[in-house]
Amino acid sequence: GAGVSQTPSNKVTEKGKYVELRCDPISGHTALYWYRQSLGQGPEFLIYFQGTGAADDSGLPNDRFFAVRPEGSVSTLKIQRTERGDSAVYLCASSPVGGGDGYTFGSGTRLTVV
Amino acid sequence: QKEVEQDPGPLSVPEGAIVSLNCTYSNSAFQYFMWYRQYSRKGPELLMYTYSSGNKEDGRFTAQVDKSSKYISLFIRDSQPSDSATYLCAMNQGAQKLVFGQGTRLTINP
Numbered sequence: 173g174a175g176v177s178q179t180p181s182n183k184v185t186e187k188g189k190y191v192e193l194r195c196d197p198i199s200g201h202t203a204l205y206w207y208r209q210s211l212g213q214g215p216e217f218l219i220y221f222q223g224t225g226a227a228d229d230s231g232l233p234n235d236r237f238f239a240v241r242p243e244g245s246v247s248t249l250k251i252q253r254t255e256r257g258d259s260a261v262y263l264c265a266s267s268p269v270g271g272g273d274g275y276t277f278g279s280g281t282r283l284t285v286v
Numbered sequence: 287q288k289e290v291e292q293d294p295g296p297l298s299v300p301e302g303a304i305v306s307l308n309c310t311y312s313n314s315a316f317q318y319f320m321w322y323r324q325y326s327r328k329g330p331e332l333l334m335y336t337y338s339s340g341n342k343e344d345g346r347f348t349a350q351v352d353k354s355s356k357y358i359s360l361f362i363r364d365s366q367p368s369d370s371a372t373y374l375c376a377m378n379q380g381a382q383k384l385v386f387g388q389g390t391r392l393t394i395n396p
Contacts, residue, residue, distance in 0.1 A: 176329070205383065212294065214374050214386030215330065228383060263329055272318070275384070277329035 174198070176278035178264050184284045185254055193249040193281045197266030201274070204247050206239055207263040209280070215263050221247060222269070254285045289313050292375055292387025301396050305362040309375035309387045312356065316377040316385075319351050321360045324372045324389065333373075334360065365394045 177196040185191050197204050203222055207215035217231040221241045229239075236254075241247040251258055261280040268274045292309045299305055307321075318337055322330035334349035336342045336358075342349045350359040358377075362369055375387040 207384075212388070214290075214292070214376075214389050215384075217383035217385070220383055231383065265329075273320075273332060273335035275320070275332065277322075277331070279327070279329045282327075 178278035182282045191251050195247045195264030201266035202269045203267045205265045209261045256285045259285045289385050290387045294388045296391040298393040305365050307360045307373050309358050319358050320376045322374040367394045370394050
């Protein structure tokens with residue numbers, strides 16, 4: 173597709189459950205990023221992939237959060253034992269290897285933990 | 287103290303007004319500066335991308351960077367109701383994570 177695709181667009185889950193959020197980047201973009209945006213705040217960095225490897229995972233809040241990108245394209249953000257504080261919009265972005273003005277965001281997955 | 291500070295507003299102006307949005311930052315290593323527009327329930331959309339100090343103009347939008355003062359601005363001329371959105375400043379050191387401001391919610395009143 174022409175843009176970054178994220179599924180599902182909305183996810184409601186019960187506290188303690190496991191969730192997976194999917195990101196399909198722009199074709200040819202080698203860099204992929206996950207951000208989290210809480211209500212009324214700017215996006216906060218979680219993790220950055222260059223190809224298949226996580227180049228920077230310093231933003232992951234704890235070990236309940238994990239992300240993979242096994243073939244260097246689609247990425248999945250996995251959250252174990254969800255907590256109400258995990259409720260937020262999870263945004264994915266991709267860019268060409270040089271970053272720059274090719275940095276493009278998806279519409280996000282709105283996660284609600286009840 | 288946050289690396290990037292941005293007044294969250296809200297900011298409300300009449301149609302046709304000139305809008306000024308600003309961010310300050312503390313990390314002198316930032317080299318690339320961006321402004322994103324975010325409509326409700328949508329992802330951020332890149333508006334302006336600048337590298338050096340000075341002005342960059344694109345239609346009704348002008349981005350200004352002052353690295354010596356660690357201060358960036360976005361000006362919107364002849365504002366339209368369709369410009370109503372949240373505006374986010376962002377910056378980074380290269381092909382790495384972006385650091386965002388809190389975002390300013392802007393409303394243009396017809």
